[in-house]
Amino acid sequence: MTDAHPRAHASRPRDPNAPSSGGALAEMSADALVTAQLREAITRGQLSPNERLVEAELAERFAVNRAHIRTALAMLDQDGLVVRLPNRGARVRVISDDEAIEIAETRLAIEAMVARQAAAKADATGRAALRALEKDMARAVEQGDSVLYSQCNAALHRELQRMAGNATADRILNTLKSHLVRLQYRVFLLPGRPKTSLAEHRAIVAAVCAGDADAAERAMRDHLTSFTRLLKQAIEVARLGGF
Amino acid sequence: MTDAHPRAHASRPRDPNAPSSGGALAEMSADALVTAQLREAITRGQLSPNERLVEAELAERFAVNRAHIRTALAMLDQDGLVVRLPNRGARVRVISDDEAIEIAETRLAIEAMVARQAAAKADATGRAALRALEKDMARAVEQGDSVLYSQCNAALHRELQRMAGNATADRILNTLKSHLVRLQYRVFLLPGRPKTSLAEHRAIVAAVCAGDADAAERAMRDHLTSFTRLLKQAIEVARLGGF
DNA sequence: CCGCGCCGGATTGTCAACAATTTGGTCAAC
DNA sequence: GTTGACCAAATTGTTGACAATCCGGCGCGG
Structure with missing residues (x-):
């Protein structure tokens, strides 16, 4: 409605080579969004330390595919908010x-x-x-x-x-x-x-x-x-x- | 041979709640391994800054599935070695x-x-x-x-x-x-x-x-x-x- | 009563097919 | 010559199905 061009979805071309998930909340890849949501859920304590993070559950909760949850968990693992044990799933990392x-x-x-x-x-x-x-x-x-x-x-x-x-x-x-x-x-x-x-x-x-x-x-x-x-x-x- | 139990695959139960990819090279999830390889390829300069990282190519190069490459890219994105633009793929991040x-x-x-x-x-x-x-x-x-x-x-x-x-x-x-x-x-x-x-x-x-x-x-x-x-x-x- | 192996459900790991999007080129119209 | 639309190839995004693995309980034998 607000835009006549059917393909247009962002006015500015966007600066490449910037930390991928650092920007505004709009114009974010689905992965990044899910990751942000999950991160917040953890930091706000809605997910308690050591709680098991079942992919299927989270997928339903955030209304996304399991694949998204999977990459979100990988990213959060990377910055230490989550631990993943092979074949045993992910948990909220407890900080000793x-x-x-x-x-x-x-x-x-x-x-x-x-x-x-x-x-x-x-x-x-x-x-x-x-x-x-x-x-x-x-x-x-x-x-x-x-x-x-x-x-x-x-x-x-x-x-x-x-x-x-x-x-x-x-x-x-x-x-x-x-x-x-x-x-x-x-x-x-x-x-x-x-x-x-x-x-x-x-x-x-x-x-x-x-x-x-x-x-x-x-x-x-x-x-x-x-x-x-x-x-x-x-x-x-x-x-x-x-x- | 060394172990009679068919299901045994590691002697020690492994400490949970430890940085996932920090440990030894053996006993690593496929994802973590691919991520480590890709990380090394980037830091060693085998992949030049700003070079495009095509998932299919990398998948073939490391002899793994595209999904693994995908999560590896997500993790490397997280620690700033790679930039991913939605729908446009990943590149080696250039450090200004x-x-x-x-x-x-x-x-x-x-x-x-x-x-x-x-x-x-x-x-x-x-x-x-x-x-x-x-x-x-x-x-x-x-x-x-x-x-x-x-x-x-x-x-x-x-x-x-x-x-x-x-x-x-x-x-x-x-x-x-x-x-x-x-x-x-x-x-x-x-x-x-x-x-x-x-x-x-x-x-x-x-x-x-x-x-x-x-x-x-x-x-x-x-x-x-x-x-x-x-x-x-x-x-x-x-x-x-x-x- | 206790250990041990085994089975079934739950969950994660793997994969390939399909859909959506971008990109670069071509061609016509101005 | 340049602009713009359109098309095709390449690439990423999404999804579901299937395989592998783990975890609990159950029953058997000691």
């Missing part, structure tokens, strides 16, 4: 305590670099965005709104990634974070955490906006070190208390 | 100059952490292995054997990864390195590079063996900063001279 810490530490290493790069490349738009997010964050703390806070937190880190313009680090960080989402809420819920976290974020924003790369890296390092320490603590508590 | 630098920088960030962790966990075995590799490396420099040197170099970094015992960092580093292999030879061939590189490696080995985490991280950082700088230089030269 030790591994969770590994992930947090690796994230720290990369994100410290990202903060440095963001500071080095900071422009007016980015600075404004950061300051706005800082304000939102402060409001969330005042109101004691954990959900909002966690959203602002994620948004702020994403904005830093955007400013750094490091696609490689981006991809890796997104993968690492998808592993952490299920764990980080424990840290957010610790008493007093939002307040310290806010202060740490302020330091990051200030350093990045000032274009001080060293300070930005240091601030991010402090922030994520503190996060990692609390994560370890939370894990330890769970290990002792849970059993 | 900027991206090569990004990759080198990200590698630096992670490997600095790995060096730190290796130093913290260093045991007698690891120390011995590092010292042996250092010797081999020195010999390679004396003899002016670039190939041997590059192998020792890779082995040394791998040994550090092993010592650090950080599976997450491992996976990421291996991916990043697979992108760099085709570029790093330019750096190795620069005049005088092996000698400086050797000195840098000596510093790393010394720090790690001494269990000095800070020094190890610093040494690795210096080493890879120097590498990255030369890589940038090599790229710049190629950009100006190549055209």
